[in-house]
Amino acid sequence: MGKGDFAVELEDVGFVLGNGKRLLDGVSLRLPAGETLVLIGRSGSGKTTLLKSINALLRPTSGAIRVLGRDLADWDPIRLRRQVGYVIQETGLFPHFTVEANVGLVPRLLGWDEGRIRARVQELLRLVGLDPDLFGARRPGQLSGGQRQRVGVARALAADPPLLLMDEPFGALDPVTRAELQEEFRLLRDRLRKSIVFVTHDIREALALGDRIGLMSGGRLLRVSAAGDFFQTDEPEVAAYRKVFA
Amino acid sequence: MEYILSHPFEILKMTGEHLLLVGVSTAIATLVGIPLGVFLTRRPAWSRWVLGAANVIQTIPSLALFGFLIPLPLLGGIGARTAVVALILYALLPIIRNTHAGIASVDPAIREAGVGMGMTDWQLLTRVDLPLALGIIMTGLRLATVISVGVATIAAAIGAGGLGMYIFRGVSMVDDQLILAGALPAALLALAADFLLGLLGRAVTRKPLLCMKLLAAGALAALAAGGAFLLASGGEAREARPIVIGSKNFTEQSILGELLAQRLERAGFKVDRRLYLGGTLICHNALVAGQIDAYVEYTGTAYTAILKRTPVSDARRVYDDLQKSYLEGFGVRLTRPLGFNNTFAIMVRGGDARRLGVKTISDAVAHARRWRAAFGVEFLEREDGYRGLAAAYGLDFAEPPKVMDLGLTYRALADGKVDLIAGDATNGLVSALDLFILEDDLGYFPPYEAVPFVRADALAGHAGLQEAIDSLGGVVSDETMQRLNYAVDGERRDLREVVGEFLDGLGR
Numbered sequence: 202m203g204k205g206d207f208a209v210e211l212e213d214v215g216f217v218l219g220n221g222k223r224l225l226d227g228v229s230l231r232l233p234a235g236e237t238l239v240l241i242g243r244s245g246s247g248k249t250t251l252l253k254s255i256n257a258l259l260r261p262t263s264g265a266i267r268v269l270g271r272d273l274a275d276w277d278p279i280r281l282r283r284q285v286g287y288v289i290q291e292t293g294l295f296p297h298f299t300v301e302a303n304v305g306l307v308p309r310l311l312g313w314d315e316g317r318i319r320a321r322v323q324e325l326l327r328l329v330g331l332d333p334d335l336f337g338a339r340r341p342g343q344l345s346g347g348q349r350q351r352v353g354v355a356r357a358l359a360a361d362p363p364l365l366l367m368d369e370p371f372g373a374l375d376p377v378t379r380a381e382l383q384e385e386f387r388l389l390r391d392r393l394r395k396s397i398v399f400v401t402h403d404i405r406e407a408l409a410l411g412d413r414i415g416l417m418s419g420g421r422l423l424r425v426s427a428a429g430d431f432f433q434t435d436e437p438e439v440a441a442y443r444k445v446f447a
Numbered sequence: 448m449e450y451i452l453s454h455p456f457e458i459l460k461m462t463g464e465h466l467l468l469v470g471v472s473t474a475i476a477t478l479v480g481i482p483l484g485v486f487l488t489r490r491p492a493w494s495r496w497v498l499g500a501a502n503v504i505q506t507i508p509s510l511a512l513f514g515f516l517i518p519l520p521l522l523g524g525i526g527a528r529t530a531v532v533a534l535i536l537y538a539l540l541p542i543i544r545n546t547h548a549g550i551a552s553v554d555p556a557i558r559e560a561g562v563g564m565g566m567t568d569w570q571l572l573t574r575v576d577l578p579l580a581l582g583i584i585m586t587g588l589r590l591a592t593v594i595s596v597g598v599a600t601i602a603a604a605i606g607a608g609g610l611g612m613y614i615f616r617g618v619s620m621v622d623d624q625l626i627l628a629g630a631l632p633a634a635l636l637a638l639a640a641d642f643l644l645g646l647l648g649r650a651v652t653r654k655p656l657l658c659m660k661l662l663a664a665g666a667l668a669a670l671a672a673g674g675a676f677l678l679a680s681g682g683e684a685r686e687a688r689p690i691v692i693g694s695k696n697f698t699e700q701s702i703l704g705e706l707l708a709q710r711l712e713r714a715g716f717k718v719d720r721r722l723y724l725g726g727t728l729i730c731h732n733a734l735v736a737g738q739i740d741a742y743v744e745y746t747g748t749a750y751t752a753i754l755k756r757t758p759v760s761d762a763r764r765v766y767d768d769l770q771k772s773y774l775e776g777f778g779v780r781l782t783r784p785l786g787f788n789n790t791f792a793i794m795v796r797g798g799d800a801r802r803l804g805v806k807t808i809s810d811a812v813a814h815a816r817r818w819r820a821a822f823g824v825e826f827l828e829r830e831d832g833y834r835g836l837a838a839a840y841g842l843d844f845a846e847p848p849k850v851m852d853l854g855l856t857y858r859a860l861a862d863g864k865v866d867l868i869a870g871d872a873t874n875g876l877v878s879a880l881d882l883f884i885l886e887d888d889l890g891y892f893p894p895y896e897a898v899p900f901v902r903a904d905a906l907a908g909h910a911g912l913q914e915a916i917d918s919l920g921g922v923v924s925d926e927t928m929q930r931l932n933y934a935v936d937g938e939r940r941d942l943r944e945v946v947g948e949f950l951d952g953l954g955r
Contacts, residue, residue, distance in 0.1 A: 253563075256563060258559065258562060258563055279565050279566075279567055280565070281565075282562070282563055282564060282565030283564070283565035287560070287563035287564060289556065289559070289560060289563070290556070293556055293557065293559070293560030293563075294557075294560070295557060295560070295561070295574075295575060296557070296579070297578050297579060297656075306564055307564050307565060310564065310565055310566060310570065356564075366563075
């Protein structure tokens with residue numbers, strides 16, 4: 202992928218449940234490679250549904266999705282997911298795996314040899330600020346919330362995927378740890394230049410981390426703007442966010 | 448405890464048989480049940496039907512299930528194989544249900560993370576679902592094992608051996624020692640299995656992946672052992688086949704089975720004993736299916752319970768009808784009657800009979816107005832029981848007959864609590880308590896002659912078999928049968944010895 206390519210493209214994507222309920226409605230967007238798009242919206246606005254449609258965990262009922270330059274229909278979902286890092290809240294770690302096994306999961310699924318996996322796991326744990334010798338053999342249950350989330354990020358990065366999907370990754374953390382992780386995430390993002398779709402309902406997080414911000418409501422993508430321009434509109438939903446931000 | 452202490456090796460052997468039945472069946476049930484439970488989590492629409500079917504199977508009383516299985520080819524028959532099949536069926540439900548529930552209880556967020564990382568369904572199953580569900584699956588396995596230890600005691604009813612042999616023998620002989628010899632090791636076995644699997648279950652939650660591998664290896668090993676075991680028990684029938692003698696599960700039947708067996712052994716035949724099989728139906732099914740070659744049946748029982756005819760008092764006619772129907776319907780021949788008639792017998796105290804000169808039921812009618820009577824429930828209820836008897840002879844007592852446990856009526860009569868009972872003509876207590884059996888001079892009771900029922904193909908295939916069995920014709924009188932019953936039940940003597948001495952006395 203050269204510059205100017207898109208990591209994710211959605212065209213008029215709709216998702217209607219059997220009972221007529223509309224989860225997504227006419228969503229179109231393009232994520233240029235190397236950019237971070239933050240999706241913001243209230244609970245039930247469709248941001249998580251949109252995210253899960255990108256790695257084929259959910260199948261929208263209409264529209265077209267292209268990921269990493271290829272139609273979703275042409276992807277083997279298993280192979281696609283191994284090339285797309287996926288971070289969810291801390292509950293997504295496997296409680297019966299050690300930290301090392303959690304981080305090394307996707308490389309292992311891809312069949313890397315054990316020496317390479319070990320080296321990669323150590324590198325990643327250091328990258329997210331965890332000492333491999335200290336934490337590698339622990340279980341998720343023996344870590345703090347912040348540590349668990351670092352492991353989650355390391356796990357998503359393990360196979361060096363060009364695209365990361367992050368679903369409220371810092372949502373369950375206390376404000377101080379959260380601010381720390383956001384800062385580290387920003388440094389990491391600038392260093393690695395991955396394409397990232399990041400879901401949150403926290404406007405401060407969106408402004409701090411996004412190159413661009415997409416605002417969702419009722420299954421529709423109301424507006425996509427540069428992070429700095431988010432408030433430059435009369436959109437009433439934006440006004441609501443302005444109120445909390447002030 | 449005395450019996451247990453004096454027969455340690457025999458009990459160890461029976462416990463071993465028991466353990467083999469439980470181990471093989473639980474292993475197979477595990478190898479079938481866990482995949483089935485997993486399948487249900489992948490195809491939820493099926494779960495209602497499969498769990499429903501497993502539920503239904505579990506509600507079938509075990510003896511009935513054994514009865515259903517005996518006539519089936521391949522799965523059925525008499526012996527360990529059928530027992531293993533039944534035990535598998537019982538063990539399936541807890542294993543399927545817990546596998547299903549265990550996987551359903553895995554946090555959906557964790558499963559979704561697995562899918563989102565790019566796990567295939569197989570990887571999700573082996574690395575996430577099964578390890579996290581293993582604790583609950585182990586609980587199901589534990590439950591299945593403990594159930595199997597219990598049900599396996601009933602497997603003795605179809606000749607599968609194990610600790611149930613003691614329990615069945617003990618119940619039929621009213622011998623607490625024998626019952627304990629079976630029940631105590633079975634209870635200990637259940638507790639030990641529960642404890643060990645509990646330990647394993649706790650280990651599992653610490654190292655699920657390792658334990659899964661161990662468990663799979665263990666189950667496969669048990670399956671291999673089971674396969675060899677089933678093949679071996681199937682192959683047994685094809686070799687130079689011994690003559691298989693069965694019997695029902697009470698003392699008189701085991702004596703008669705042993706009598707047939709020893710007589711044939713003395714005539715040079717190789718004999719395989721399958722004594723203490725469940726009831727009439729199990730023996731009959733086994734005989735018809737060729738699982739046993741012979742057992743001793745009572746003509747009245749065969750006539751009413753198997754052929755479903757109304758009782759008839761003409762012994763000759765019953766015998767001839769049976770001979771014809773059994774040969775045509777089942778390929779079974781009746782050999783010569785052994786001599787005694789195990790019918791209901793109207794009894795009074797020997798002293799009364801001698802003092803009053805009462806010999807027949809007709810003689811007793813005159814005295815009955817001053818007498819009290821006691822009967823078992825069955826005799827009072829049955830059409831051919833008390834009502835018919837009273838009508839046929841014009842019997843009438845001082846007060847309406849008491850209802851009592853059949854086994855207690857003998858003692859009640861001897862102690863003078865009552866003056867007339869309807870007992871079992873061959874019960875050993877008759878002579879021991881000096882009771883007198885009144886002759887059924889009007890021929891009211893249908894005949895219950897003891898006759899060896901033998902498969903026609905066995906008679907045709909073994910020269911001299913017919914002669915050997917016929918040589919027992921007429922040698923066991925009512926009194927002889929009473930004596931033999933009393934020797935085993937009353938004097939607690941060894942079955943083989945008692946029968947051996949009897950045959951020695953006959954010079955056969």
